[in-house]
Amino acid sequence: MPQSASEIARRVRTGETTARSVVEEHLAVISRRDGEINAFNLVTGDSALRAADGIDARVARGEDPGPLAGVPVAVKDNLCTRGVPTTCSSRMLEGWHPPYDATVVQRLSTAGAIMVGKTNLDEFAMGSSTENSAFGPTRNPVDTSRVPGGSSGGSAAAVAAGMASVSLGSDTGGSIRQPAAMCGVVGVKPTYGLVSRLGLVAFASSLDQIGPFAGSVADAALVLEVIAGHDPGDSTSIPQPAPSLVAEVGRGVDGLRIGRVVDLPGGAEPEVEARLEEAFAALVAAGARIVDVALPSFAYALTAYYLLAPAEASSNLARYDGVRYGMRVAAADTNAMYAATRAAGFGDEVKRRIMLGTYALSAGYYDAYYGKALKVRRLIADDFARAYSSCDAILMPTSPVVAFPFGDKVDDPMSMYLCDIYTIPTNLAGHPAMSVPFGLGAHGMPVGIQVLAPTLAESTMFRVGGALEAAGRGA
Amino acid sequence: MAEQRSHITATDVAKVARLARLDIDAETLVHFTAQLSRVLEHFGDIDALDLVGVDPMTQPYPLVNVLRDDVEQPTLDTAEVLSAAPEAEDHRFRVPPIIGLEG
Numbered sequence: 340m341p342q343s344a345s346e347i348a349r350r351v352r353t354g355e356t357t358a359r360s361v362v363e364e365h366l367a368v369i370s371r372r373d374g375e376i377n378a379f380n381l382v383t384g385d386s387a388l389r390a391a392d393g394i395d396a397r398v399a400r401g402e403d404p405g406p407l408a409g410v411p412v413a414v415k416d417n418l419c420t421r422g423v424p425t426t427c428s429s430r431m432l433e434g435w436h437p438p439y440d441a442t443v444v445q446r447l448s449t450a451g452a453i454m455v456g457k458t459n460l461d462e463f464a465m466g467s468s469t470e471n472s473a474f475g476p477t478r479n480p481v482d483t484s485r486v487p488g489g490s491s492g493g494s495a496a497a498v499a500a501g502m503a504s505v506s507l508g509s510d511t512g513g514s515i516r517q518p519a520a521m522c523g524v525v526g527v528k529p530t531y532g533l534v535s536r537l538g539l540v541a542f543a544s545s546l547d548q549i550g551p552f553a554g555s556v557a558d559a560a561l562v563l564e565v566i567a568g569h570d571p572g573d574s575t576s577i578p579q580p581a582p583s584l585v586a587e588v589g590r591g592v593d594g595l596r597i598g599r600v601v602d603l604p605g606g607a608e609p610e611v612e613a614r615l616e617e618a619f620a621a622l623v624a625a626g627a628r629i630v631d632v633a634l635p636s637f638a639y640a641l642t643a644y645y646l647l648a649p650a651e652a653s654s655n656l657a658r659y660d661g662v663r664y665g666m667r668v669a670a671a672d673t674n675a676m677y678a679a680t681r682a683a684g685f686g687d688e689v690k691r692r693i694m695l696g697t698y699a700l701s702a703g704y705y706d707a708y709y710g711k712a713l714k715v716r717r718l719i720a721d722d723f724a725r726a727y728s729s730c731d732a733i734l735m736p737t738s739p740v741v742a743f744p745f746g747d748k749v750d751d752p753m754s755m756y757l758c759d760i761y762t763i764p765t766n767l768a769g770h771p772a773m774s775v776p777f778g779l780g781a782h783g784m785p786v787g788i789q790v791l792a793p794t795l796a797e798s799t800m801f802r803v804g805g806a807l808e809a810a811g812r813g814a
Numbered sequence: 815m816a817e818q819r820s821h822i823t824a825t826d827v828a829k830v831a832r833l834a835r836l837d838i839d840a841e842t843l844v845h846f847t848a849q850l851s852r853v854l855e856h857f858g859d860i861d862a863l864d865l866v867g868v869d870p871m872t873q874p875y876p877l878v879n880v881l882r883d884d885v886e887q888p889t890l891d892t893a894e895v896l897s898a899a900p901e902a903e904d905h906r907f908r909v910p911p912i913i914g915l916e917g
Contacts, residue, residue, distance in 0.1 A: 438894045531874040545873045574880040575873075642857045653834060660835070662907050667900035673912045674835070682837035690836055694827065695850060697834040708857070713870035715860050720871055753852050769874020794874075 341524070341554035344410045344504045345561055345585075348451065351409030354398055358391035358409030362453055365411040369455065369502045376478045378487075378496040380416045380426055382456040387411070390453045405451035407565060412447055413503035415494050416457040417464055418549070419538035420444055427540050428472035429462045431684030432665045441538025442573070443507060443549050443566045450565045455503055458493030462686045463656065464514055464542045466490050467758040470749045471688040481523055481784060485742040488518030488758075491552070495522040498552045505562050506552045511542050512644050513737075513762025515550045516774040520737035520787020523776045525559045525804070526552050528762075530795050531769035532577040534563075535570030543651035544575075546644075546766045556775060556804040560584035563797070577795075587798045588805035593626030595803065598730035601631045604638045604760055607739040610780035615736055618777050618788045621810030622734070622803065632726035632733065636718040640764040643719065645756055646699045646712035647767075652689075653696030659684060691752060720768045723793070732803045733791040735761050737774040741784035761789060771797050775804045777811045822851050 342361075350356040366384050373379055394404045414420065417427045419437035426432045444454070461471040469477040469492025477492040479485040480500035487496040491508030495518035498506050508515040510528035519526025527550040534549045541547065551562035561584075568581035599619060607615075619629055661667035661680035668679040685693070699708035726733065738758055748755040765772040771794075774787035788807055792800040824847045831838040838846070892905060901908040 435898055438890050438898070571880075571882060575875070577875075636863070639860050639863060642860045645853065646857065657835075661900055662909055663895075664898040665900075669910070671910060673909050676910050677835040678832075678837040681835055685836070687842075690838075691846060691849060693834050693836065694830045694846065695853065698822070698826070698830045698850075701830065701833060710870065711860055711865060713872060714865040714868040715863060717868050717871040718863065718865075720874075752849055753856055756853070767871075 341498045341501045341504050343555060344407060344553060344558040347410050347504055348406060348408045351394065351398065352403060358394035358453065359388060361409045362387050362391040362411055362455065365455055365502060365504070368500065372480070372500050373502060375483055376480055376496050376500055377475055378458055378477050378493040378500065378502060379413070379456040380428060380459050380474055380493070381424055383423060383454055387453050387455045394451055394453070405449065406561060407447065408451035410452045410505060411455045411503050412452045413456055413458045413494055413497040413506035414444060414454055415460055415491050415506070415508045417460060417509060417540040418444055418507060419540070420454070420457065423457065425457065425540070426474070427463045428460045428474055429684065429686070429689070430473045430666060431659050435664050437538070439538060442535035442570045444538065446566050458491070458497055458506060460493055461490035462689050463540070463652070464490040464509055464511060465652070465688050465692050467513070467517060467755050468749065469493065469518070470745065471686055473686055476745060479522055479742045482742065482782070485744055485784065486521070488521035488738070488742060490514040492518045494552050495519050495524055495526065498522070498524045498554060504554070505558055507549060507566070508552055509539055509547055509549050510766065511546045511648060512766050513759040515552065516737045516762050516772060516787065516789060517758060519552055519774040520776070520785065521742035523785030524552050524554055525556050525773065525775055526550065527559045527563060527773040528765065528771060529563060529567065529797060530577070530771045532575050533567050533771070533795070533797070535573040535576050537570055537572040541655040543648040544655065545651060546648060556801060556808045557585055557588045559773070560588055560801050582797055584797055584801050587801040590802050590805070591625060592622055592802055592806045595627045595732065595799065596630045596730040597622050597627045597803065598632040598726055598733035599629050600634050600637070600733060600735055602633050602635060602637070603735055606757070606760070607736050608741065608781055611736045611739060611741070611786050614778045614780065614786040615734065615788060618734055618807055622806060625806045625810065630730045632730055634722045634726060634764070636715065636722050637764055639715050640719050640767055641756060641760055643712040643715040643767060644759070644763040645695070646708050647716065649692040649696030650699045650709050651696070653693045653700065656689070656693055688752070716767045719764050723764070723768045723770065727793045731792070731796070731799050735789050735791070737761060737787035737789040741780040741782065741786060765791055770794055771800050773800055773804050775807045775811070777807055822847060822854055
């Protein structure tokens with residue numbers, strides 16, 4: 340398990356320990372375990388040690404390096420880091436050095452955090468198992484014969500294995516919450532617009548959001564406080580300061596109304612269903628009230644998402660044309676160069692989604708596919724609005740299944756897509772949601788329970804998450 | 815419309831690949847056609863919904879035009895940006911001929 344970020348920061352700020360020794364410990368875990376796990380595309384050990392010495396020098400001068408002083412953090416490799424390779428786990432961007440830092444990377448650094456490396460993902464964040472990486476899959480630290488989930492599998496595994504205290508991922512349809520559930524760590528997808536996406540390589544711009552992985556709900560709150568808040572560099576960034584969240588974690592759930600979805604699509608493993616029932620019971624024991632809510636369009640979210648996200652991706656990924664950055668395959672004219680470059684640079688799942696999106700947007704199919712999906716998206720948002728008129732948060736599983744063995748679903752896109760059935764609707768609505776580890780399921784693998792809340796109701800979400808964590812620790 | 819949905823042919827997939835600027839070989843074409851066909855079959859589920867009069871939702875929030883003051887600000891370094899390009903010449907990205915070879 341990871342070391343607590345708040346504890347590391349406290350000890351570094353008070354001089355009880357040094358950032359250098361904290362970073363050295365984590366680099367040692369990486370060198371011991373990452374050969375097998377493959378959570379990292381790149382380990383930035385030298386620059387991490389230099390940054391640690393800088394933090395220690397500031398503490399020695401009596402300065403406060405910030406709320407994440409000396410905390411080793413892993414960053415998903417679709418977040419731009421100036422001068423440090425950013426690949427999106429794609430051959431297309433192999434060797435590319437971004438000319439700027441993502442806003443979240445800057446904010447972590449300003450808060451005293453230290454980046455130890457860039458983590459593996461499904462290519463361009465498209466996948467639910469991290470098997471679609473051009474640089475080989477990441478293995479689940481809990482059982483290395485199984486996938487870590489995806490697409491942020493490397494970030495989840497890095498925290499689960501104690502190779503980083505906390506990490507960042509991106510969540511377009513569940514890519515933070517699902518791997519968090521499968522690796523037994525906390526994962527948060529914030530409200531759309533709460534965290535700046537400047538420097539996040541775009542997948543589906545109306546859905547993408549950056550968020551933290553951590554070993555505890557409080558650490559996730561601490562990181563989110565640091566990375567949230569308005570950024571003029573992202574036109575979709577909500578013009579509000581970062582919320583205060585750490586204090587919410589221990590506030591309890593007394594009097595909160597927790598929604599139980601009466602028409603939730605089935606298909607979850609029996610152990611997952613059992614953990615969900617225990618989670619409801621734990622919240623009732625803590626003073627919450629359970630309220631039945633209906634989300635009649637929820638089941639259609641999968642179709643809406645797998646039309647809208649590929650449609651947006653087909654447009655966003657048009658930029659990889661061999662002209663300004665990344666791979667180029669030489670050809671006699673530009674059109675041939677584009678097609679040869681994209682054929683060589685993208686893996687199969689990225690190609691499938693680009694083609695699916697291109698098809699959904701093409702003449703003759705636009706209304707039947709893309710247009711309809713946009714309307715279904717509205718129905719889902721309306722369902723949530725109705726549900727939240729009678730409850731404060733909703734509880735459901737994060738993933739219908741625990742981490743599965745390698746190769747189980749990778750050549751059957753539809754069965755892979757079904758892993759996201761419970762996480763996708765919140766992305767469509769733009770709401771926050773988090774996954775909290777809550778006991779074990781089949782094969783002794785971790786189960787995650789998902790807490791959903793309305794737009795900008797992160798404070799409620801962290802109260803419920805904190806209560807679940809407290810109950811789960813006792814279980 | 816419902817019939818169009820469940821059948822995507824290899825010809826459709828080849829056309830889509832061309833639109834998406836992706837070279838695709840014959841074997842992959844067959845493989846992708848089968849996979850996409852299964853996915854599109856599942857997508858028929860939304861035909862059961864009554865969507866008449868439903869307002870399409872493109873974004874979680876209504877997008878507004880965000881403008882900043884028209885003041886000079888530091889920007890990316892040209893040399894650093896061009897150094898990432900596969901080919902650059904004279905402060906420009908260099909590409910192969912655009913017209914005249916394939917018609």
